[in-house]
Amino acid sequence: MKHRLTITVNGESHEIFAESRRTLLEVLREDLHLLGTREICGEGECGACTVLLDGVPVNSCLVLAVDVNGRQVETIEGLAPEGRLHPIQQEFIAKGAIQCGYCTSGMIMTAKAFLASHPSPDEEQIRGAIEGNFCRCTGYARIVEAIRSSAQRLSGAQEDA
Amino acid sequence: MPDFRYVGRSVPKVDGRLKATGSARYTSDLSFPTMLWADLLRSPHPHARILNIDTSRAQKLPGVKAVITGQDTPMSFGVSKQDQTPLARHKVRHVGDAVAAVAAVDMDTVREALSRIKVDYQELPAVFEPRRALAPGAPQIHQDAPDNVAGRCRYQNGSVEQAFAEADYVCQHTFHTQRMAHLCPEPHNCLAVWEDQDRLTLYLSSQMPSLASNMLAQAFGLPSSKVRVVTNHVGGGFGSKTLSRFPMDYVAPILAKRTGRPVKMGHSRAEEFIYSSFQPAYEINVKTGVKRDGTITGRHFQVISDCGGYASYVPAVTSVDGALQGVLYRYQNYLYEGTAVYTNLPYGGALRSVGSTQIHFAGEAQLNMIAAELGLDPVELRIHNATRTGDKTAVGAVVHSCGLAECLEKVAHEIGWKEKKADPRPNRGLGVGCGVHFTGIRYPGSPDADFAGAAIRFNDDGSVNLATSCVDIGPGTSTVLSQIAAEVLGVDLECIHVVYGDTENCPMGFGTRASRNTAIGGKAVMNAALEAKEHLLKAAAQKMNTDPRELEAGWGRVYLRSRPEEGHDIAEIVRFHRYRSNGQAIMTSCHWDAPSHGNTSFAFSFGAKAVELEVDPGTGRVKVLEVVAANDLGKAINPLGAVGQIEGGVYMGLGAALGEAILLDEQGRMQNANFLDYRAPTALDVPPIKSILVESNDPVGPFGAKGVGEMAMIGTPDAVAGAVFDACGQWITDLPITAEKLLSALRDR
Numbered sequence: 015m016k017h018r019l020t021i022t023v024n025g026e027s028h029e030i031f032a033e034s035r036r037t038l039l040e041v042l043r044e045d046l047h048l049l050g051t052r053e054i055c056g057e058g059e060c061g062a063c064t065v066l067l068d069g070v071p072v073n074s075c076l077v078l079a080v081d082v083n084g085r086q087v088e089t090i091e092g093l094a095p096e097g098r099l100h101p102i103q104q105e106f107i108a109k110g111a112i113q114c115g116y117c118t119s120g121m122i123m124t125a126k127a128f129l130a131s132h133p134s135p136d137e138e139q140i141r142g143a144i145e146g147n148f149c150r151c152t153g154y155a156r157i158v159e160a161i162r163s164s165a166q167r168l169s170g171a172q173e174d175a
Numbered sequence: 176m177p178d179f180r181y182v183g184r185s186v187p188k189v190d191g192r193l194k195a196t197g198s199a200r201y202t203s204d205l206s207f208p209t210m211l212w213a214d215l216l217r218s219p220h221p222h223a224r225i226l227n228i229d230t231s232r233a234q235k236l237p238g239v240k241a242v243i244t245g246q247d248t249p250m251s252f253g254v255s256k257q258d259q260t261p262l263a264r265h266k267v268r269h270v271g272d273a274v275a276a277v278a279a280v281d282m283d284t285v286r287e288a289l290s291r292i293k294v295d296y297q298e299l300p301a302v303f304e305p306r307r308a309l310a311p312g313a314p315q316i317h318q319d320a321p322d323n324v325a326g327r328c329r330y331q332n333g334s335v336e337q338a339f340a341e342a343d344y345v346c347q348h349t350f351h352t353q354r355m356a357h358l359c360p361e362p363h364n365c366l367a368v369w370e371d372q373d374r375l376t377l378y379l380s381s382q383m384p385s386l387a388s389n390m391l392a393q394a395f396g397l398p399s400s401k402v403r404v405v406t407n408h409v410g411g412g413f414g415s416k417t418l419s420r421f422p423m424d425y426v427a428p429i430l431a432k433r434t435g436r437p438v439k440m441g442h443s444r445a446e447e448f449i450y451s452s453f454q455p456a457y458e459i460n461v462k463t464g465v466k467r468d469g470t471i472t473g474r475h476f477q478v479i480s481d482c483g484g485y486a487s488y489v490p491a492v493t494s495v496d497g498a499l500q501g502v503l504y505r506y507q508n509y510l511y512e513g514t515a516v517y518t519n520l521p522y523g524g525a526l527r528s529v530g531s532t533q534i535h536f537a538g539e540a541q542l543n544m545i546a547a548e549l550g551l552d553p554v555e556l557r558i559h560n561a562t563r564t565g566d567k568t569a570v571g572a573v574v575h576s577c578g579l580a581e582c583l584e585k586v587a588h589e590i591g592w593k594e595k596k597a598d599p600r601p602n603r604g605l606g607v608g609c610g611v612h613f614t615g616i617r618y619p620g621s622p623d624a625d626f627a628g629a630a631i632r633f634n635d636d637g638s639v640n641l642a643t644s645c646v647d648i649g650p651g652t653s654t655v656l657s658q659i660a661a662e663v664l665g666v667d668l669e670c671i672h673v674v675y676g677d678t679e680n681c682p683m684g685f686g687t688r689a690s691r692n693t694a695i696g697g698k699a700v701m702n703a704a705l706e707a708k709e710h711l712l713k714a715a716a717q718k719m720n721t722d723p724r725e726l727e728a729g730w731g732r733v734y735l736r737s738r739p740e741e742g743h744d745i746a747e748i749v750r751f752h753r754y755r756s757n758g759q760a761i762m763t764s765c766h767w768d769a770p771s772h773g774n775t776s777f778a779f780s781f782g783a784k785a786v787e788l789e790v791d792p793g794t795g796r797v798k799v800l801e802v803v804a805a806n807d808l809g810k811a812i813n814p815l816g817a818v819g820q821i822e823g824g825v826y827m828g829l830g831a832a833l834g835e836a837i838l839l840d841e842q843g844r845m846q847n848a849n850f851l852d853y854r855a856p857t858a859l860d861v862p863p864i865k866s867i868l869v870e871s872n873d874p875v876g877p878f879g880a881k882g883v884g885e886m887a888m889i890g891t892p893d894a895v896a897g898a899v900f901d902a903c904g905q906w907i908t909d910l911p912i913t914a915e916k917l918l919s920a921l922r923d924r
């Protein structure tokens with residue numbers, strides 16, 4: 015049976031018909047063609063599919079689409095409105111935190127949520143925050159570095175404001 | 176050293192923006208109108224005859240468009256031997272061997288149809304250990320291999336017997352290394368589309384589209400120009416996405432042809448762990464003779480590698496490892512004997528260093544034992560024996576650039592080796608390992624060539640299209656090649672647009688393997704760019720009525736050397752040259768075959784690792800505190816990218832050292848095919864990694880560059896094992912060094 019759902023993604027409201035067993039990840043990729051959110055494990059163990067659900071990071075491969083009815087989703091595609099990169103995206107590029115890029119969307123979304131609650135994290139906290147995000151390429155060091163410098167930039171921006 | 180605008184500078188990735196915004200497209204993202212989905216039916220038995228396959232119930236299911244079996248896949252393929260068919264024909268040789276395939280309108284229908292296929296098997300005795308497979312009376316897995324040997328190799332120089340007779344100390348040890356998964360974030364997947372009946376496009380997550388296309392063309396009996404392979408962005412490879420070595424590479428095109436529709440298929444995550452040609456298990460026996468002062472007199476390696484049910488890459492990589500071990504140290508008495516053996520397990524392949532990390536583990540761990548036994552410092556022992564620039568090594572290779580001793584000195588200095596050794600702390604240990612890896616490779620038995628191609632085209636707006644035979648699977652190949660092109664051509668980096676991964680639009684080359692992109696791919700780019708620049712200056716000279724030698728290109732302009740303010744934008748020159756009677760385009764290409772120097776590779780990168788760690792004697796748990804890694808990469812074209820390679824390599828090396836292992840049950844079924852149970856290191860497990868770039872300036876490599884990606888991993892497990900001994904007095908000779916293993920060793924002592 016298909017359910018009629020209203021989901022707001024990156025500020026835009028969508029009406030979708032989805033069967034009960036379909037995941038948010040499937041709906042994002044297959045129905046809304048938002049291919050920036052990726053699947054690596056499909057079972058909640060790698061963080062590649064991380065999106066923000068009402069501001070909270072979730073593994074979208076574990077969330078059923080029906081449970082997202084009426085809620086707000088933010089994906090990697092929402093981070094750079096009109097092509098202006100978010101500071102976290104800029105830092106990931108500048109610090110060399112991206113290699114193959116397959117884990118990157120999930121890493122950046124995780125970092126965004128983490129930095130919102132931890133404006134000046136130490137290294138151990140950053141590593142803890144991305145512990146659930148798998149990356150096979152980088153050894154994590156540049157990613158940790160990018161999140162650290164993002165934190166500095168974001169809190170600097172807040173102080174300026 | 177001249178001052179470069181791009182070469183040697185830490186340039187952010189040219190595709191960073193695409194990847195940071197989620198806009199980069201991978202093969203897994205593709206879908207086509209009318210596309211079908213497909214999957215394989217896999218054998219539940221490790222060794223069995225196929226008596227009958229009944230597909231009738233599957234055929235009848237609505238939505239099913241094609242069902243095929245081994246009868247429909249007449250071709251064979253392979254690397255070291257042509258011993259594989261896309262779908263098994265008469266018998267299956269490992270659990271998971273593919274026996275049938277279905278194409279249908281969606282994956283649910285595919286799965287349902289697969290469950291309706293009935294296969295009658297007659298089970299055969301199976302064998303799961305190479306030693307048993309070699310023993311007389313063992314079940315025979317392939318008809319043409321009565322002793323289950325898939326390949327043997329041998330390197331010999333001097334006399335090891337004499338070396339052992341001359342030595343003051345001789346020792347012999349056996350080491351074991353585990354099966355390790357590549358764990359590509361993007362699993363193997365492909366999408367096949369036929370244009371007419373005789374023109375195939377295979378979208379394939381691949382490191383080597385040109386050779387993949389050649390293999391497919393051969394298998395399908397098509398001219399190679401009729402098989403186009405396209406990669407898009409690639410979500411990791413690590414040696415697994417090479418050639419066309421997987422059933423899906425053939426099955427998807429066959430199903431697409433049958434149905435007249437595009438067909439997409441790929442590994443599930445669980446399949447990716449075990450069916451993407453993991454690093455095979457090795458048994459490595461090493462015998463070494465040493466003089467009292469630490470001079471190695473000779474070494475004898477005997478390696479048994481476990482191919483699994485098909486040979487794939489394993490005989491080739493077992494052989495290549497022999498070439499490499501002979502390059503590390505100066506001793507000349509050398510014997511390496513490799514035997515690649517069939518067993519009834521899923522087949523292996525090459526993982527980031529083609530088994531060299533594993534052979535190094537044995538050789539280097541033993542060197543640490545020797546140092547301990549003779550009371551020598553393990554760093555000094557290595558420096559004393561280290562190969563140097565200009566050496567002719569035991570395997571005949573002349574080494575034209577070598578920073579091995581410098582790497583060892585630097586890691587020791589950086590980790591505080593002397594100070595810490597002088598003041599040991601309980602349960603803490605220091606360890607060192609070093610190694611060598613090739614830049615490019617001529618595999619024994621394949622054509623005597625190791626080339627890359629590059630094509631450069633100036634556009635009307637002054638920008639440049641750079642087509643390469645290399646594929647950027649993540650390490651930043653397109654960035655490094657852009658840097659080289661921009662440097663030579665004198666254009667801004669942003670003006671270079673790299674095109675890769677399309678056999679129809681890119682030059683032919685061996686693609687991404689053997690740490691060759693920067694050096695071999697880069698040399699082709701450099702040569703093409705030098706020629707393009709010559710054309711550009713000639714064109715500008717005509718326009719400016721001067722001699723080309725008076726001109727230089729830089730910052731997007733061509734200008735007079737004597738009066739740099741006088742000149743033209745490159746765009747102007749390009750248009751001037753094109754839009755006139757008898758005009759010309761500025762386009763060049765280069766096919767660069769790396770010189771072999773009589774050996775497998777034109778250059779070798781060297782490196783060393785030092786590790787400090789802590790052992791918890793109560794639990795056997797190892798906590799790595801710091802890794803210092805030095806890589807002799809010739810010249811760092813992009814230090815930021817090189818450091819990323821080193822960190823990633825050390826990370827995989829730590830996985831190999833401390834926990835990652837494919838665990839199989841008694842039938843060869845994988846027991847831990849998920850992230851939770853496989854336990855690759857997480858961000859919390861990885862210690863600080865300090866990278867040191869040693870630049871030995873290779874005389875042939877572009878700007879002096881050699882490879883880095885694989886050498887980055889080598890040496891890590893050996894250094895860890897040495898540090899574990901230093902911390903608690905236990906040698907662990909089989910990887911990985913798990914807490915359970917170490918604890919039981921500590922209890923037994």
Ligand code: FES
Pocket residue numbers: 052053054055056057058059060061062063064073074075076
């Ligand atoms: S794909 Fe969702 S957590 Fe791995």
Ligand code: FES
Pocket residue numbers: 111112113114115116117118148149150151152360410411649
């Ligand atoms: S960059 Fe490749 S998985 Fe993280």
